[in-house]
Amino acid sequence: MSSFPSPKEGVRGRLTPMMKQYLEIKRQYPDCILFFRMGDFYEMFFEDARTASRILEIALTSREKGEKEKVPMCGVPYHAASPYIAKLLQHGYKVAICEQVEDPRTARGIVRREVVRVITPGMAVEEEGLRGDENNYLMALCEEEGSYALGFLDLSTGDFKGCLLEGRELLESEIAKNNPREALLPEGMKAAGRQLEKAFPWMLINYLPVEYFDPEGVERFSREDPPLPLKRAAGAILRYLLETQKVEPTHIRPLEIYRTEQYLILDETTQRNLELFSPLRGSGRKGSLLGVLDRTTTAMGRRKLRQWLAYPLRDTEEIGRRLEAVASLKEAPLERDSLRELLEGVADIERLNARLALGRANPRELVALKGSLERVPEIRERLLSFGSDLLQEIAQGLDPLEEVVERIGERIVDDPPATITEGGIIRDGYHQELDELRSISREGKGWIARMEAEERKRTGIPSLKVGYNQVFGYYIEVTRPNLHLVPEDYVRKQTLKGAERFITPKLKEYERKVLGAEERIKALEHELFLRLREELIAYCPRIQGLACRLAELDVLISLAQVAEENRYVRPSLTEEDRIEIKEGRHPVIEQMD
């Protein structure tokens, strides 16, 4: 070792292994707040700690380093991290989640740690951080010789689409239609980025090196061969996706390439003045066309209705199909109501599917999926009685996914917890070893329960109680006035205000039995759950197809409902360049008081 080490070596040499590991990981995520898992806490250091403590209003403390310097530190427990993460996102930060990826019991030295995902506004898939009634898009924009390519991905639903725009005019209205939360731009487009920032102040803009906009391999995610600029935009999205999620999701739909001319062009001013999504005065959907038309029962339907409004069809045949479906639903109010009732029990399986595909679905969500799927056969049955082509097509396409229902039903209990490591998930009778462990645990607990009665008799202390807590495990509690009756074999463990707590070797022996079995049970249930989730991933595309059809059905029912309530009539369409309205009313204005 040199007596005059370079500054770098000097610092490095004195770093603890943990700090070395931290800095190495932090180096790869300079633009994120790094949540560094340490036992039960996510800890932040240096600048991250200063920033986070300020925004989150938590204590800024420090960790002593080898020398006099102190390392600023703050942290939150893992089980309460999500509101803190949400708050950082709200403030425009991204959060990199670094987990311990090794069992600390078997690790040599410090445990290995890795960033398992990066949480950004545009990559949200959990309920918090998402709006149920709107897609949550990540956008990529790039420019080539005056034409712009726009790519959109909603990771929470798998929606993936893009278009090419000649010139700038329509750029902002196209973006506004999709209202992306986050954008990827090449570093060279900072000027355009600043304009976007002004138009969409809530959008997080990432400037990425131009290599990110890599067209290579995009065909895999597309049915047709996209034009080069669009390939670049889509490529940036896919790369960002991979880098933030660390898994290749199976629920991303093939890139849908659309042209703006396929739909009625609605520039931003028109969108606003027609009060399509929100009223001119005020915010929210109330007092907008969307608010008037929305009688949907599922979140999937609400999102779909919004899309339909943002992208009005131009093809009269397609419009006719929708109108026919709405008309036939309008004419059958009773059947429509029962369909609605059935849909009310359908969860947001589109987003649930995304969490499944990303390996983040919990037992409760799987049961919700099963409950939703169980309604499909009846929905299908009822739908088949309708004459409309579109409804028939939807009915034919409704996939009841019996194997998924079966697999979940035979393994997961009806009302499981949301956690995956605490047991209580797997049904009795599914797995032999699990059943055996459960009976060991039950027997142990039974013995302990019986012990209470026996010890009362033996000692003559009627108020003697056997209790349990996390810290001391099982104990025998005797109130102060009865202490003189305590037998010799009791070992004092804890003294309370009006009582003392004891253990006996026999009690601890059964405790070991119970706790040992329970630990194994939790581990085994965890393993069995992961296995099931893994198996179900194969069904993701089918679940997604189902979700899409249910969403469409929900919208059609909603439109039929509102047509009846507000006495709308079905328009006739011609290819002529003229519009004729008799005794017309304004759908939004007439709703105002």
Place this chain on the structure above:
DNA sequence: TGATGTCTGTCGGCTT
């Protein structure tokens, strides 16, 4: 080399 203390926010459990 081992035992003991330290450090976030939260929660359970004891005390008042």
Place this chain on the structure above:
DNA sequence: AAGCCGACGGACATCA
């Protein structure tokens, strides 16, 4: 019912 305290689980410093 509110208040107070320790454990949670890692890594590390300090002291024996």
